Amino acid sequence: MAAQSWNPFSCCVRGAAAVDDDYESPSGDKGSPRSPLxxxxxxxxxxxxxxxxxxxxxxxxxxxxxxxxxxxxxxxxxxxxxxxxxxxxxxxxxxxxxxxxxxxxxxxxxxxxxxxxxxxxxxxxxxxxxxxxxxxxxxxxxxxxxxxxxxxxxxxxFMVAGSLEKHLFKSINGSLPWMTRMKIAVGAAKGLAFLHGADPPVIYRDFKASNILLDSDYNTKLSDFGLAKDGPQGDATHVTTRVMGTHGYAAPEYIMTGHLTAKSDVYSFGVVLLELLSGRQSVDRSRRSREQNLVDWARPYLKRSEKLHQVIDSALECQYSCKGAEVAALVAYKCLSQNPKSRPSMREVVKALEPVLGMDDFFPAGPFVLTIVVEEDKMMDMKVETEEKQQSHHQKHQDRHRHKYPGSAIHGDIVIHGDNGQVAGFTGTLRRQQRTLSYHRERGA
The missing domain is CATH 3.30.200.20 (Phosphorylase Kinase; domain 1)
Incomplete structure (x- = not known):
C-alpha cells in the first residue's frame, strides 16, 4: 500500500476552530477571562x-x-x-x-x-x-x-480507576480494549484543548500517562497542575521558563531553548497517544538500544499503513479498527513533528480523533485461528514427508542388501514368541511392516 498523505488529516480537521458544546467557559461565564497566575x-x-x-x-x-x-x-x-x-x-x-x-x-x-x-x-x-x-x-x-x-x-x-499509566504498564487484569484507549485519548485531547482555549491560555507542561486519571467508566480527567503556566499573550509567541517536566514526554524545542508554547503540550499528547497505540512506555531502558526511546523507534512506522502493525500493541490481539489505527497513527505522527509549527492544535486533534470512536472495522477472530491450524498442518505434513523419505531410503538400502545377501536371516519372516506363548517381537519383513502399521496408527490414518 502506498504511503499515506496528509490530505486525509487535513480534511478531517477542516473547520476545527468552530466552537464545540463540549468546551465550557473557564470561569463559567463566557467571555469572562480568569486571573493570570x-x-x-x-x-x-x-x-x-x-x-x-x-x-x-x-x-x-x-x-x-x-x-x-x-x-x-x-x-x-x-x-x-x-x-x-x-x-x-x-x-x-x-x-x-x-x-x-x-x-x-x-x-x-x-x-x-x-x-x-x-x-x-x-x-x-x-x-x-x-x-x-x-x-x-x-x-x-x-x-x-x-x-x-x-x-x-x-x-x-476520587478517581476510582486510577491512572492511565497503571492500566497501560502495571495492570494485572488484562489489557485495555481498543475503544477504551481511543475514548481516553479523545477525553485527554478535549481537556488540553480546553486549557489552550482559556483566556489567558494555560500550558499544562507535564502531560503524561501518570497524570491522566480515570473514573469507573474510563472517562478521562487531567490532574496535577503544579507545573502549569499561563501561555503567551498579546504579540508574544512563547513563554520562556525553566525546563521542567518528564523525560520522554517533553517537546525537543522546549528542552533545547526553554521556550514554552501550546504546541509543547501537543508534542506530549503525541507521546501519550503513541503509548496508547503501542502499549510501550515513552522510555524503556529494558529494551534494545534502538527501541528504548518510543518516539525515535516508532515514528517512522506511523507514516505507512502497511508498517503500522509493527507498532500496534500485540496485547490487543488484532482486535482494533484498521481505519481507526491509521487515523490515530497519522495524528500521533503530526503531533510528534520536530517543527512546532507543523503540529496541529488540540482542537484539530479532537476533530480528527472523535470519528475513530465510531469505526468498528475490527479484524474477525476466526481467520486467525484458522491460520494457526493451517501452520500446524503444514508442519505436520513436512514431518510426515521427511519420515516417508527416510523410510523409502531405508527400504532401498534393504533391497540392495537382500539382493547382495539373499540368504541373510534379517530378510526372513520370523516371529519371536515369549515364554508365555505371546508374540514378543519380529524380525525381517514383519518387523518393517509392523513399524509401518504403527506409524500410520499414530497419525490416525
Missing part, C-alpha cells in the same frame, strides 16, 4: 485570607487540618494511594454535614511534602489557582484545600 504569585507570600479572597466565587472549600486528618483516618497507611508530584496522596471521605453544599463522597487528599521547599509551595499554589478557576469534564475536580500553619493540602474528587 502571575497576578497571584508575584506578590510573594500569600496569607490564607488573601488566597481565600482571590479565589472567592470559585466554590472551593477551605478545610482545616483536623477535618482532613479525620477524613483520612489520621492519614493511615491503609488509605495511602501513592506519591504525587509534590507529596503523598491519601484516600478519604467527607460527609454532607462537613460544609453546606458539599455532598458526601470519597476524596483524594494530596499532602505537600515540606521538603519540597519553595518550589513545592509554588506548585501547590499553581494547582489551587488553576483548578480553582477552571472547570471542565475532562479536568479533575478540585473540591477544596487546606492552608493552615505549615500544612498544605489539596482535596480532589
Amino acid at each position: 502571575k497576578s497571584l504569585s508575584s506578590s510573594g507570600t500569600l496569607s490564607p485570607e488573601e488566597l481565600s479572597l482571590t479565589l472567592s466565587g470559585s466554590n472551593l472549600h477551605a478545610f482545616t487540618y483536623a477535618e482532613l486528618r479525620a477524613a483520612t483516618a489520621n492519614f493511615s497507611r491503609a488509605n495511602y494511594l501513592g506519591c504525587g508530584g509534590f507529596g503523598p496522596v491519601y484516600k478519604g471521605a467527607v460527609d454532607d454535614n462537613l460544609r453546606p453544599g458539599l455532598a458526601a463522597q470519597p476524596v483524594a487528599v494530596k499532602y505537600l511534602d515540606l521538603d519540597c521547599g519553595t518550589q513545592g509551595h509554588q506548585e501547590w499554589l499553581a494547582e489551587v489557582f488553576f483548578l480553582g478557576q477552571l472547570r471542565h469534564k475532562n479536568l479533575v475536580k478540585l473540591i477544596g484545600y487546606c492552608y493552615e500553619d505549615e500544612h498544605r493540602m489539596l482535596v480532589y474528587e
Whole structure:
C-alpha cells in the first residue's frame, strides 16, 4: 500500500476552530477571562485570607487540618494511594454535614511534602489557582484545600480507576480494549484543548500517562497542575521558563531553548497517544538500544499503513479498527513533528480523533485461528514427508542388501514368541511392516 498523505488529516480537521458544546467557559461565564497566575504569585507570600479572597466565587472549600486528618483516618497507611508530584496522596471521605453544599463522597487528599521547599509551595499554589478557576469534564475536580500553619493540602474528587499509566504498564487484569484507549485519548485531547482555549491560555507542561486519571467508566480527567503556566499573550509567541517536566514526554524545542508554547503540550499528547497505540512506555531502558526511546523507534512506522502493525500493541490481539489505527497513527505522527509549527492544535486533534470512536472495522477472530491450524498442518505434513523419505531410503538400502545377501536371516519372516506363548517381537519383513502399521496408527490414518 502506498504511503499515506496528509490530505486525509487535513480534511478531517477542516473547520476545527468552530466552537464545540463540549468546551465550557473557564470561569463559567463566557467571555469572562480568569486571573493570570502571575497576578497571584508575584506578590510573594500569600496569607490564607488573601488566597481565600482571590479565589472567592470559585466554590472551593477551605478545610482545616483536623477535618482532613479525620477524613483520612489520621492519614493511615491503609488509605495511602501513592506519591504525587509534590507529596503523598491519601484516600478519604467527607460527609454532607462537613460544609453546606458539599455532598458526601470519597476524596483524594494530596499532602505537600515540606521538603519540597519553595518550589513545592509554588506548585501547590499553581494547582489551587488553576483548578480553582477552571472547570471542565475532562479536568479533575478540585473540591477544596487546606492552608493552615505549615500544612498544605489539596482535596480532589476520587478517581476510582486510577491512572492511565497503571492500566497501560502495571495492570494485572488484562489489557485495555481498543475503544477504551481511543475514548481516553479523545477525553485527554478535549481537556488540553480546553486549557489552550482559556483566556489567558494555560500550558499544562507535564502531560503524561501518570497524570491522566480515570473514573469507573474510563472517562478521562487531567490532574496535577503544579507545573502549569499561563501561555503567551498579546504579540508574544512563547513563554520562556525553566525546563521542567518528564523525560520522554517533553517537546525537543522546549528542552533545547526553554521556550514554552501550546504546541509543547501537543508534542506530549503525541507521546501519550503513541503509548496508547503501542502499549510501550515513552522510555524503556529494558529494551534494545534502538527501541528504548518510543518516539525515535516508532515514528517512522506511523507514516505507512502497511508498517503500522509493527507498532500496534500485540496485547490487543488484532482486535482494533484498521481505519481507526491509521487515523490515530497519522495524528500521533503530526503531533510528534520536530517543527512546532507543523503540529496541529488540540482542537484539530479532537476533530480528527472523535470519528475513530465510531469505526468498528475490527479484524474477525476466526481467520486467525484458522491460520494457526493451517501452520500446524503444514508442519505436520513436512514431518510426515521427511519420515516417508527416510523410510523409502531405508527400504532401498534393504533391497540392495537382500539382493547382495539373499540368504541373510534379517530378510526372513520370523516371529519371536515369549515364554508365555505371546508374540514378543519380529524380525525381517514383519518387523518393517509392523513399524509401518504403527506409524500410520499414530497419525490416525
